[in-house]
Amino acid sequence: MVPPVAVSPVIKTARWSFLLIGMFYGKQRYDYLKPRAEKERLVEEAEKKIREEQEKIAKALAEASEDTILK
Amino acid sequence: MAQAVQKLVAKVPTLIGAAATYSKPRLATFWHYAKVELVPPSPAEIPQAIAGIKNILTGVNSGRLGQTTVKDAFRNGMVCTEVLMWFYIGECIGKGGIVGYAV
Numbered sequence: 001m002v003p004p005v006a007v008s009p010v011i012k013t014a015r016w017s018f019l020l021i022g023m024f025y026g027k028q029r030y031d032y033l034k035p036r037a038e039k040e041r042l043v044e045e046a047e048k049k050i051r052e053e054q055e056k057i058a059k060a061l062a063e064a065s066e067d068t069i070l071k
Numbered sequence: 072m073a074q075a076v077q078k079l080v081a082k083v084p085t086l087i088g089a090a091a092t093y094s095k096p097r098l099a100t101f102w103h104y105a106k107v108e109l110v111p112p113s114p115a116e117i118p119q120a121i122a123g124i125k126n127i128l129t130g131v132n133s134g135r136l137g138q139t140t141v142k143d144a145f146r147n148g149m150v151c152t153e154v155l156m157w158f159y160i161g162e163c164i165g166k167g168g169i170v171g172y173a174v
Binding site for chain 2 (some may be wrong): 001004005006007008009010011012013014015018019020021022023024025026027028029030031033034036037048
């Protein structure tokens with residue numbers, strides 16, 4: 001087997017510091033995005049309800065005003 | 072149907088044994104190299120790393136880095152890409168998932 005290579009300290013420190021920085025960044029971004037996603041979900045639910053109400057009204061109107069004898 | 076499932080369940084220990092025998096030597100080689108190459112830097116190596124980075128910066132300023140051959144530049148580029156990918160691995164660990172944020 002090829003003997004293991006002695007990796008330069010620059011590369012080693014760079015790798016592991018990037019790993020740690022990445023872990024911090026991931027955690028921070030997750031904590032930033034989570035409450036926003038919750039708010040977005042609530043807003044989406046409220047809007048969905050309004051939209052469904054309007055669709056129901058529109059559907060009822062459409063049904064009432066269509067002039068076919070096949071009722 | 073039930074018999075097929077039974078036969079499959081009876082095969083699972085053999086499959087696990089086969090997987091273990093297959094992976095043990097490969098894990099051993101991986102560990103053999105990782106023990107030397109992938110370990111974090113010891114506290115004594117961090118000043119060396121800082122000196123190395125200063126070296127690179129002086130190389131940039133003096134124009135020595137403009138003299139690298141394409142072969143060396145390619146190799147260095149590959150190493151830099153690998154080092155940068157560790158950031159994304161860290162991000163995956165920090166956000167607790169591989170694809171996307173599970174918010």
